[in-house]
Amino acid sequence: MTRSPIRFNGLVRQGPITIPERDKRIILAMIDAGLKDQQILAFFSQPGRDFNHNRISRLRKAPRNSGLQPASTVELQSFLDRWAASSNLQNLFSKLTFNRDLSRQWRVEYRFHPVGQGMLHSGNLRNGHRKSINWIYDCGSVTSNKLVEDALDNIYEHIKEKPGEKPLIDIVALSHFDKDHVSGIVYLLRIFRVDIIILPFMPLWQRLWIAAADKFDVEFLRFLLDPAEFLRNAAGGDQPRIVFVPPSDDTPPPPIDPLPDPDPGPDPDGDERERRFPEKADGRPLRIRVETEHRPDLLSGEIPGSRRVETPAAEFLRRGSVLDVEGFWEFVPYNDANQAQKCPPSFPASVEPLIAALQDATTSAETKKAFGALKRHYDKTFGKKNRNIISMFLYGGPATKPVDANFSPEFFFESTGGWAKYRDYTRVSTDHFAVLLTGDGSLNSSPRRTAFKNYFSPHGRLSKAAIFQVMHHGASGNSSPEVAEMVAPRASIFCSDPTKGKKHPHADVVRQFWEYNCVQVDARRGWMLYGTFEF
Numbered sequence: 001m002t003r004s005p006i007r008f009n010g011l012v013r014q015g016p017i018t019i020p021e022r023d024k025r026i027i028l029a030m031i032d033a034g035l036k037d038q039q040i041l042a043f044f045s046q047p048g049r050d051f052n053h054n055r056i057s058r059l060r061k062a063p064r065n066s067g068l069q070p071a072s073t074v075e076l077q078s079f080l081d082r083w084a085a086s087s088n089l090q091n092l093f094s095k096l097t098f099n100r101d102l103s104r105q106w107r108v109e110y111r112f113h114p115v116g117q118g119m120l121h122s123g124n125l126r127n128g129h130r131k132s133i134n135w136i137y138d139c140g141s142v143t144s145n146k147l148v149e150d151a152l153d154n155i156y157e158h159i160k161e162k163p164g165e166k167p168l169i170d171i172v173a174l175s176h177f178d179k180d181h182v183s184g185i186v187y188l189l190r191i192f193r194v195d196i197i198i199l200p201f202m203p204l205w206q207r208l209w210i211a212a213a214d215k216f217d218v219e220f221l222r223f224l225l226d227p228a229e230f231l232r233n234a235a236g237g238d239q240p241r242i243v244f245v246p247p248s249d250d251t252p253p254p255p256i257d258p259l260p261d262p263d264p265g266p267d268p269d270g271d272e273r274e275r276r277f278p279e280k281a282d283g284r285p286l287r288i289r290v291e292t293e294h295r296p297d298l299l300s301g302e303i304p305g306s307r308r309v310e311t312p313a314a315e316f317l318r319r320g321s322v323l324d325v326e327g328f329w330e331f332v333p334y335n336d337a338n339q340a341q342k343c344p345p346s347f348p349a350s351v352e353p354l355i356a357a358l359q360d361a362t363t364s365a366e367t368k369k370a371f372g373a374l375k376r377h378y379d380k381t382f383g384k385k386n387r388n389i390i391s392m393f394l395y396g397g398p399a400t401k402p403v404d405a406n407f408s409p410e411f412f413f414e415s416t417g418g419w420a421k422y423r424d425y426t427r428v429s430t431d432h433f434a435v436l437l438t439g440d441g442s443l444n445s446s447p448r449r450t451a452f453k454n455y456f457s458p459h460g461r462l463s464k465a466a467i468f469q470v471m472h473h474g475a476s477g478n479s480s481p482e483v484a485e486m487v488a489p490r491a492s493i494f495c496s497d498p499t500k501g502k503k504h505p506h507a508d509v510v511r512q513f514w515e516y517n518c519v520q521v522d523a524r525r526g527w528m529l530y531g532t533f534e535f
Contacts, residue, residue, distance in 0.1 A: 017051045019044070021068065024059060026079055028070035031060050073105060077532040078406040103128055106328070106402075109530040110435050110467055113151035116143025116523035117473065117497035117504070118180040121437055122155050123396065125329055131285040133325055134159050135171040137394055137437045140183035143497045143523050148184035151526075156191055166193045166238070170288060171323065171331065174199040175439025176391045177210050177224060179217075186219075186234045194240040196290060197231055198323070200335040200392040201244035201316065205343050205351060212378035216371050218364065225359070228314045242314045245333045245392055246295055249319065250451070252458045253332060256324045256399050289324040292316055327399060328535060334393040334455055336441060336448065344381065351377060391441035391471075395456060397434025397464050400535065405430040407531030409491070427490045427517075428466045433531065436465035436487070440472040443483045453486060466490035467529060470513060474505020484512045492516045497523055 019027075023044055030040045037053040037060065045051055071079070106127050113120040118141030126132035136155070141148045160167045169192045174182055188194075207224040214220070223230045228242040292315035323331035354374045361367040407428045436456075443449050456462040468489035472478035473496035484492070492513040496504035498520070510518055519527050 019051070019055065022071075024068060025071040026076060027056055027059055028068070029073070029076040031056075032070055033076065072404065074404045074406045074532045074534060077105065077107060078408060104534045105532065106398075106534070107132075107530070107532045108433075109528065111155075111528045112469070112493050112495060112519075112521045112526055113154070114521060114523055114526040115141040115147040115151055115495075117500050118142060118148065118183070119175070119439065119469075119473075119495045120148060120151050120184070121435075121469065121495075123435070124159065125286070125325065127286055127326070127328070132159070133170045133286045133288065133329075134168065135173070135331070135396075136169055136188065137173045138175050138181040138439060139172075139185055139188050140179055140181040142180040142183070143500055145183050145187075147523060149187050152184060152188055152191060166191060168193045168195065170195045172197045172240070173331075173333065173392065173394050173437075175394070175437070175441070176200060177202070177207065177227075178440060179214070179220065181439060182223070185223075185231070189231065189234040189236075189238070189240075193238045194235060196241045196243055196288070196323075198243045198245055198317070198333060198392075199227060200333075200390055201246050201295075202390060203343070204355070205348065206390070208351075208355065208374065209378055209382065211371070212375040213384070216368055218367055221358075221367070221371065241290070243290060243292060243317055244314055245317050245335045246319065248334050248336065248455060250454060251320060252455045252461075253320050253322045255459050256322060256327055256330050286325055291318040291321040293318045330395075330397065330399050332395040332456070332461060334395070334452070336390065336393070336451065347381060350381075391439035393439070393441055393452075394437045395434060395461055395465065396437075397461065398533070398535075402430045402533040402535055405433060405531060405533035407433060407529060410528045410530075411525055428529065428531070430533065432464055432466040432490055433529075433533075434461070434464040435467040435469075436462075436489075437469045438471045439469075440478065442478040443471060444478055444480050449480070449482060449486065462487065467493065468516075469493045469495060470505065470509065472504070474509040475502070476506040476508055479509045479512060481512050484516055487516075489513075489516050491527075491529070492518050493521055493527060494518065495521045 027040055027044070030043075037056040040056050041051075041053045070076075106125065108126075109122075109124040111122045113122065119138035120140070121137040123135045123137075124132050125135075134155075139148055139152065156167060169188070172185075172188065172194050174185070174197070204225070207227075211221050211224045231242060232239055295316040317333065323333075325331075351374070354370065354377055358367065358370040358374055361370050405428075443452055453462065456465070465487060466489055468487050468491070470479065470492050471483075474494045494505040494510070498504065505520075521527050
């Protein structure tokens with residue numbers, strides 16, 4: 001017989017296949033979940049490792065007293081999530097039915113997208129078969145705005161439920177107003193529906209201080225003049241709630257309380273199984289509790305006489321409150337605006353006519369001229385030093401310790417356009433898997449670090465923070481050696497473009513976080529952590 005010239009490269013099985021015990025446990029769990037033999041086979045049979053579905057049938061028929069036990073629900077869900085993340089089969093897995101109480105099962109994803117010198121983080125939280133919570137923290141880049149739009153398109157494909165619909169982002173948080181953190185917000189509002197936008201409150205004089213530090217950009221200027229109106233106009237017919245986070249005081253928010261279970265409503269089919277597990281039947285969304293209040297004391301900081309500014313109509317997050325998801329998960333914003341420079345007493349009166357001229361300008365030439373006069377006045381008053389030192393931190397994590405958890409990290413490679421699993425160095429656990437996002441925040445002084453620690457340490461929040469986005473792309477001026485030891489993260493995320501501009505991250509900051517699993521996210525590589533847990 002003539003030997004075939006084709007090289008099969010080990011992709012054709014040459015002998016019997018042994019199914020590892022780990023895979024057998026997953027198969028048994030899939031059997032218990034109601035999958036058919038052929039459906040299960042698709043996960044395990046592959047070139048060079050093909051086997052007949054009768055092997056699964058024998059496992060199905062074998063007595064369960066042989067010592068081999070099915071994988072736990074958390075292990076099975078983690079296995080399925082890895083498949084979903086790499087092969088876009090999320091919708092299939094969301095329909096699986098488990099023979100357990102899914103109300104105790106949660107799934108979370110953290111993604112840091114490859115946008116270069118900028119920041120785009122997205123996340124997803126799901127309980128059982130209920131509709132998930134989706135969030136985004138910052139969405140900008142100065143490397144290329146196309147990177148931001150591509151990343152947002154990736155999120156769109158990941159969370160959309162029906163072709164052609166605008167998926168819902170429940171929470172969009174903007175840490176501050178630099179372009180490399182907000183340049184993609186208009187595109188985001190074009191392709192998504194957004195329920196809540198949270199951003200740090202800054203008085204008008206301080207917002208325009210940011211504009212005066214940059215080149216003339218009429219769209220960016222409109223955004224800074226009135227963020228609430230700008231964002232509502234960009235959203236079109238979808239009107240998100242605009243919630244400003246006031247300067248955080250010295251009192252951290254107390255632990256959240258579980259929300260009462262809502263009435264699941266009538267059971268149209270009268271099925272006993274759906275009565276026991278209503279979250280499978282009704283697809284209820286997870287509820288987010290956001291408490292707001294009026295803050296006339298803050299609005300007094302606006303420039304007297306300024307016109308067409310809708311900030312007074314916006315909502316302010318109530319002091320001492322958080323964004324609360326069903327009493328099980330919390331988002332805790334921290335606005336370190338108290339650290340910012342104060343407005344000189346004589347400045348409002350002197351700058352008000354210049355702001356009025358800017359607002360009254362009707363042509364591009366008039367706007368540019370008014371902006372130039374405003375910029376010169378700011379430069380004369382404050383100099384040309386760093387002006388946007390305010391950045392809203394955001395903590396996200398479970399309110400109580402889960403009883404079980406399973407996590408897996410992955411990298412995104414721009415060259416392949418997909419996510420790939422890698423060796424796990426994160427050491428996340430049931431005690432440590434919260435995320436702490438910092439934007440361009442600064443912890444470079446003892447007062448700042450003390451205020452930060454006093455805000456997040458009570459109630460165990462800081463000790464739970466395993467995924468830490470290092471401040472300001474890893475800039476030396478925003479960090480200090482004490483920060484890494486204080487936070488002790490399991491993964492230290494640097495979102496930057498090392499080839500551009502100031503070439504962040506700086507070497508001294510990388511050394512500070514070296515023993516805390518440094519992860520570089522740039523224009524070509526992203527990072528994701530996903531996992532399942534139970535309360």
